[in-house]
Amino acid sequence: MSNEALKIVGQPPLVCGIMTRKEAALHIIGGARNLHSHLSATKDPTVSLTTRAVKEGVPPTYHWELKDAAHDLLRKSEDRSSLIEKIIAATVRSQKRDLIEKVRTVGEELVTNALYHSVRSSDGKDARARQSQLSLNDNEAVKIAYGSTPEGVYIAVEDNGGSLGFNDIAQALQRCYGQAPIIENKEGGAGLGLFMVFEAVTHMKVELNPGKSTRIACWIADPKVYSPKHFSFNFFDGAPLV
């Protein structure tokens, strides 16, 4: 697979069907912004929500985006680890190692991206140095929502940078799913972390408000109650802040 920069033109239709995670990544690399893998995708009500959202340009609220989620603000980078452990304690109801690891991975990677890779300077590079200690005001702070049901865990992370474009996601997947995965880059972000999140979650929704905010919401199903081939990825841009 070519490692040249992608150019996405237009918006392909919703992709439905049964597919592996890698097949889904290839669709996304090919420009698919809305994708549902399900045994009976056309009968899945969330597909209807997505179809309407794509037509109307308003991101839907899926059933797995829990309304009674807890909310937190992360103002200091040094508090990142303790906040993630707090999320795990609040959401994983038993000592389920696999689920704990997935929640930790998703929380860690989304929060790290929001802290260090969401705000760009005028030259397009990250404005915040990766190993710097950050102390953010309320407007800059990373917003996190989290909750759970017996079927899984919900996490949503929102930054105030609005710089994670669809091409960034597609290129990250291309780097990691390519024949010779390239992850040794010493600069930049939004690469391996996004790939790890994509691999770990069951449902993923990205809402980009360019230059203002990016919100990534994820559902991590309990491994005992879900089918590995049932997952979705949806990207919406131009969305108003919720």
Place this chain on the structure above:
Amino acid sequence: MIQNDKLKFEQVVRGGNKVVLLQGVIDEDTNLAPLLKLGGPLTFNFKGVTSINSLGIRSWVNFIKELGDTVIVYEECPPVIVRQLNMIPSFKAGARVASVYVPYVCEECEAEKLALTTASNFDSVAEYIPCEACQKGEMEFDGTPEQYFAFAK
């Protein structure tokens, strides 16, 4: 012992071989440079590694690359490391994986166990083992052998 804030290294010699015991978190603050001076062959023991993030994975991959042709062995890999072995080919690179911990969960009492499994048993790991905690139920392999040992194929 070479020590960072979150990741500690301790070098021991076992049977004439250099073994590096890793303990803690591998992330963006991890400095693996001191290990480059050890020379090979090297065995990395991951038993004490509690978590690793994408930046830690990147650091490790670059570190392994700098070791070049050094003979490398990974041993006592916990599930968090096995996940990286399976997801990121360059994390393992040319290393030989001597042993991993296989996770089991009891269907009756939900007790967990990590069972150490050597390479010669990767393709014959038990799906069920007796639960020593409740002595009633069976502990089930928390995963599937095909996925868990994909790195060994």
